[in-house]
Amino acid sequence: MKRKILAIVLVLVLTVSCIAVFAACSKDQTDAEYILGKKTLVCGITLYEPMNYFNEDGDLIGFDTEFAEAVAEKLGVEAKFQVIKWSSKEIELNSKYIDCIWNGFTVNDERKQNIEFTQSYLNNSQCVVVKAANLSAYTSAAYCEGKKAAVETGSAGETAADETLKATIVPCAAQTNALTEVMSGSADFAVVDVILANSMVGKGDYAGLAVATSVALEPEEYAIGFRKGSDMAEKVNGAIKELLADGTLQTIAEKYGVAGQLIK
Amino acid sequence: MAILEVKGIKKSFGSTNVLKGIDFSLEKGEVIAIIGSSGSGKTTLLRCLNFLEFADEGTISVNGEVLYDGVAESSAKKKLKNDDKRLRKQRLHFGLVFQNFNLFPHKSVMGNLMLAPVLQAKSELSFMERWRFEKSDAYAAIREKALATLKRVGLIEKKDSYPCELSGGQQQRVAIARALVMNPDILCFDEPTSALDPELTGEVLKVIRELKDSSTTMIVVTHEMEFARDVADKVIYMADGVIEEAGTPEEVFGSPKSERTKAFLASRKNAAAIQEDKPE
Amino acid sequence: MKFIDVTLQLLDGFGTTCLLFALTLVFALPLGLLICFGSMTKFKPLRYLTRAFVWIIRGTPLMLQLFVVFYVPGMLFDNPIFSQFANGRFVAALVAFVINYACYFSEIYRGGIESISKGQYEACAVLGMTKGQTFFHVVLPQVVKRIVPPMSNEIITLVKDTSLARVIAVIDIVFAAETILSLKALIWPLFYAGAFYLIFNGLLTLLFGFIEKKLSYYKV
Secondary structure (H helix, E strand, C coil), X not given: CHHHHHHHHHHHHHHHHHHHHHHCCCCCCCHHHHHHHHCEEEEXXXXXXXXXXXXXXXXXXXXXHHHHHHHHHHHCCEEEEEECCHHHHHHHHXXXXXXXXXXXXXXXXXXXXXXXXXXXXXXXXXXXXXXXXXHHHCCCHHHHCCCEEEEECCCHHHHHHHHHCCCEEEEECCHHHHHHHHHHCCCCEEEEEHHHHXXXXXXXXXXXXXXXXXXXXXXXXXXXXXXXXCCHHHHHHHHHHHHHHCCHHHHHHHHCCCHHHECC | XXXXXXXXXXXXXXXXXXXXXXXXXXXXXXXXXXXXXXXXXXXXXXXXXXXXXXXXXXXXXXXXXXXXXXXXXXXXXXXXXXXXXXXXXXXXXXXXXXXXXXXXXXXXXXXXXXXXXXXXXXXXXXHHHHHCHHHCHHHHHHHHHHHHHHHXXXXXXXXXXXXHHCCHHHHHHHHHHHHHCCCCCEEEEECCCCCCCHHHHHHHHHHHXXXXXXXXXXXXXXXXXXXXXXXXXEEEEXXXXXXXXXXXXXHHHHCCCCHHXXXXXXXXXXXXXXXXCCCC | CCHHHHHHHHHHHHHHXXXXXXXXHHHHHHHHHHHHHHHHCCCHHHHHHHHHHHHHHHXXXXXXXXXXXXXXXXXXXXXXXXXXXXXXXXXXHHHXXXXXXXXXXXXXXXXXXXXXXXXXXXXXXXXXXXXXXXXXXXXXXXXXXXXXXXXXXXXXXXXXXXXXXXXXXXXXXXXXHHHHHHHHCCCHXXXXXXXXXXXXXXXXXXXXXXXXXXXXXXXX
16 A cells, blocks of 8 residues: 555656756747747748759758748848658647748638638749549539549648548658659649649659649638747738848749749 | 474464474484375475574584574574574585475586685685686686596596586586585485486485595485385484374384375385386 | 758668667667566556556557657647757657557566576575575576567568668658658659668568577577
């Protein structure tokens, strides 16, 4: 009996001390105070052109990269980029390893419930990618119904493939994996971001793919995602407006070939 | 004065009384053979003497010094069982040769003989001295002693072999040598030939005989009646946890008083008759 | 992208893979022995606590454990402890791997120690050896020989398991290959990465074969 009590006490002491250690550093402050206080804005990214990628010299460049750097400068903090797994983006955000998701992040109603979005800055749409040999058959959305669609799990493409095209979903870990599925023939087509498709389809191992432009999908918008309820989104909005006004954002967009999609 | 004095040893496991009060004594250089059918408690008695089991009652004295007192023990603050240092010291009065040898398979024959003495010597040294121990005189002495003991059991040519390369009889001789290098006051044997093929028992019994000739004090639990008769100075017949009969070999084997002893000896004779090819 | 460039990038990730592998072994092998003692102790509360812990770790996916170690401090207590380190993600992965593998190792040790006969302990006892001497000079050397086959199995699994660290964005060789895939639209580097594992495990298999042979000078 004595030993049982001892065991229980032991467990309690361990638990309490763990919580105490972890909780010791938490303070009462708003998200903006927290971020501006540590003087760094950690942006969660995945590497893809033209948003965030490495150039020949090994420097991180891209539209979102330079955009984030410009905003950070306006706010007096340093922009840092953390490569993450896209599927873990929300947990990365909530566990504070990153401060925002800034990587061609599509706005939708479901995400709005858990994430604080800034104003939208880029127009995007989902597009259907097929084998170039089959391109002529894809003339309308109706043709896609019931076919196998490779999509990234949790992506805007999945919603489009499921609700708009009424296709059978082949879930993938990344948008590029979805393209690979089409190449290997295990899916009929993939639904991915048009910005990604434009930069990858027809290149390298994806040379045999093509974008089916005849299949029209709903347009969508990119914005920056902060922790739900964060007052930082508002501050970033202010900076974006300034960058739009002085033409900086336009210059960056032209540099990476997305000026046509920029929201002014 | 008797070298070993055992008084009123009782031991039970749960509700089974295995030893119900054992008394005997042993003079220096004497050999006692303990015989009896399996389950009579003779192995438990041997294990109590080596402190592998702890008697519930009774005393064990060596050279007049009381090593163990079951009654005092039950009320002692620090029981012998938990007092590693005292336990090790007391165990060294006794050596034990097991039925299945229990050699260290990963050590060579010399390694088996030298491990315990080397560790014992090292434990009294400082860290730096331990490092250089293999070059010291003390190490050389242990090695000499091990070689000499190995010669005694006739296995000097096997000194670098591993136990798996030896026959059962050879392994048991190594086990005897291993016990001898620790210089025990009393060497105990727990059915040393039971795990051996009949043709291999002879070499082991020969070694035990030679030990008797050099006045080693021994307690031998055995099934070999003829051997007990030849070698022992005293024979104890145990049955149901008590000493049913004790005396010289002539008394116990020649004119047993107890009916149980007679019955036991008769049954062993029949068994021996079936097993014709007795060595020696 | 040229073959040599891909090779260099993959080698970069492979360095992380090897480091994670090596450090996990360095810490998990002794920790496993400690956990093993905990799960065999006569002190019941500690024994049950240890066994419950081993049950939880062995009973849940390593991937979830990586998540728990890395994300939970930040989510529940508002304190992302691993952001203090320059390579906090690697440290978090190392912590999760060490705990996970120590638990598996502890069970292998336990099996090995329990397979040593009582007679070996008794032989040591009657020769006046201490418990420490008995364990380190008689029990452990025999345990080592017995556990080499299950250990080599587990260690080869570890080589491949290191790729799980990429779920918390530790840039290992698979992550590097996936990045090349998404940046350059090249699929073959992913399979090329497999060759690195294959060669590494091939070398390990040779090493374990050598160790087994070295230990075959005696039979039990």
